[in-house]
Amino acid sequence: MTEYRLSDGELEAAFQQRVDEERKIEPKDWMPEAYRKNLIRQISQHAHSEVIGMQPEGNWITRAPTLKRKMILLAKVQDEAGHGLYLYGAAETLGVTREEMIQALHEGRAKYASIFNYPTLTWADVGVIGWLVDSAAIVNQISLQRTSYGPYSRAMIRICKEESFHQRQGFEMLMPLASGSPEQKAMAQDAMDRWWWPTLMMFGPHDSDSMHSAKSMQWKIKRRSNDELRQDFVDQTVPQAEYLDLAIPDPDLKWNEERGHYDFGEIDWDEFWAVVSGDGLCNRERLDRHGEAHREGEWVREAMRAYEEKRQST
Amino acid sequence: MKLPLYEVFVRSKRGLDHRHVGSLHAEDGGQALKLARDCYTRRGEGVSIWVVRSGDIVASQEEDAASFFDPSDDKPYRHATFYRLPPEVKNL
Numbered sequence: 182m183t184e185y186r187l188s189d190g191e192l193e194a195a196f197q198q199r200v201d202e203e204r205k206i207e208p209k210d211w212m213p214e215a216y217r218k219n220l221i222r223q224i225s226q227h228a229h230s231e232v233i234g235m236q237p238e239g240n241w242i243t244r245a246p247t248l249k250r251k252m253i254l255l256a257k258v259q260d261e262a263g264h265g266l267y268l269y270g271a272a273e274t275l276g277v278t279r280e281e282m283i284q285a286l287h288e289g290r291a292k293y294a295s296i297f298n299y300p301t302l303t304w305a306d307v308g309v310i311g312w313l314v315d316s317a318a319i320v321n322q323i324s325l326q327r328t329s330y331g332p333y334s335r336a337m338i339r340i341c342k343e344e345s346f347h348q349r350q351g352f353e354m355l356m357p358l359a360s361g362s363p364e365q366k367a368m369a370q371d372a373m374d375r376w377w378w379p380t381l382m383m384f385g386p387h388d389s390d391s392m393h394s395a396k397s398m399q400w401k402i403k404r405r406s407n408d409e410l411r412q413d414f415v416d417q418t419v420p421q422a423e424y425l426d427l428a429i430p431d432p433d434l435k436w437n438e439e440r441g442h443y444d445f446g447e448i449d450w451d452e453f454w455a456v457v458s459g460d461g462l463c464n465r466e467r468l469d470r471h472g473e474a475h476r477e478g479e480w481v482r483e484a485m486r487a488y489e490e491k492r493q494s495t
Numbered sequence: 496m497k498l499p500l501y502e503v504f505v506r507s508k509r510g511l512d513h514r515h516v517g518s519l520h521a522e523d524g525g526q527a528l529k530l531a532r533d534c535y536t537r538r539g540e541g542v543s544i545w546v547v548r549s550g551d552i553v554a555s556q557e558e559d560a561a562s563f564f565d566p567s568d569d570k571p572y573r574h575a576t577f578y579r580l581p582p583e584v585k586n587l
């Protein structure tokens with residue numbers, strides 16, 4: 182057993198100093214209990230998002246228009262499963278088990294990104310998700326590569342390496358759609374219209390309304406604020422939309438010369454909070470499907486267990 | 496049900512060390528290897544993988560680091576920079 186000779190206040194001061202000096206916190210280091218809890222919440226939520234996020238895109242694997250697109254989509258969805266695993270692994274170093282995290286998800290105590298509670302109605306949605314949703318995720322994840330917790334930071338670095346193919350394949354598959362027949366173009370525009378605002382919501386509430394932000398910034402779990410990240414995403418995405426000749430469904434969107442950034446309209450926060458608290462279009466479906474898949478896999482786990490028992494007894 | 500935890504080490508190419516890349520749960524070593532391949536080497540990241548039960552690793556304790564590594568802290572003569580040689584002496 183570890184016995185600390187310092188008081189909690191001294192330990193916390195030493196911890197904060199280490200964070201301020203940009204030295205990573207590692208699993209066995211002393212950390213404030215609230216830091217640990219905050220991290221478990223954030224990392225497990227991130228892990229659940231990767232895994233639940235496989236559903237809306239997985240919905241189109243069997244109906245991809247060509248074998249090439251099918252293989253690309255399969256590879257992307259498989260990557261997301263891997264991202265979930267890296268992140269569950271990082272969270273487990275904080276003393277929470279995989280089973281506890283899955284249970285918290287099933288009981289609604291743990292959240293996942295609300296973007297995945299929207300349905301994928303057409304093939305164009307798959308392209309728009311890769312382009313917008315993965316781009317938004319990347320903007321956030323790049324900043325998290327510098328997070329103060331070592332295992333989380335390392336998982337983010339690995340994930341970022343893999344993500345750039347996700348956004349590029351999305352944009353690339355939208356190019357022929359957006360420049361195709363009027364019907365194809367309309368399909369791409371419709372997907373854009375439905376996904377734009379939910380994508381902006383991915384960055385979370387305004388800094389002024391965000392419950393977890395101040396402490397997270399002080400502890401350098403988060404490195405940049407929700408509003409900063411959202412602005413970055415808008416600034417980098419507008420020219421890409423112009424290239425595709427897809428309209429962004431926001432009448433207030435315009436370049437602000439003085440700020441050197443795009444101004445954009447207000448998010449519908451009622452919709453945001455409704456989806457976060459469980460009333461989005463697909464919340465129940467996503468959770469049911471996850472639970473079902475978990476139960477359907479039980480016989481595999483059981484077979485593995487039986488095999489291992491047999492192997493050890495011979 | 497709890498599967499044991501394995502640590503995964505990947506050698507990115509021949510001639511380099513195996514490096515720790517992360518961990519995963521598996522029933523046995525053989526399964527851990529296959530899962531590690533699918534999880535950590537989907538893009539040619541490795542030519543060889545080691546897996547080892549996390550519980551089998553014996554680790555030094557972070558909080559004891561000061562005293563544990565102390566014996567080598569007062570031996571500056573182990574470093575090349577300890578020795579001052581005249582500038583005209585080359586290749587040393």
Ligand SMILES: [Fe+2]
Pocket residue numbers: 231260261264340344
């Ligand atoms: Fe991902």
Ligand SMILES: [Fe+2]
Pocket residue numbers: 261315318344347
């Ligand atoms: Fe992705």
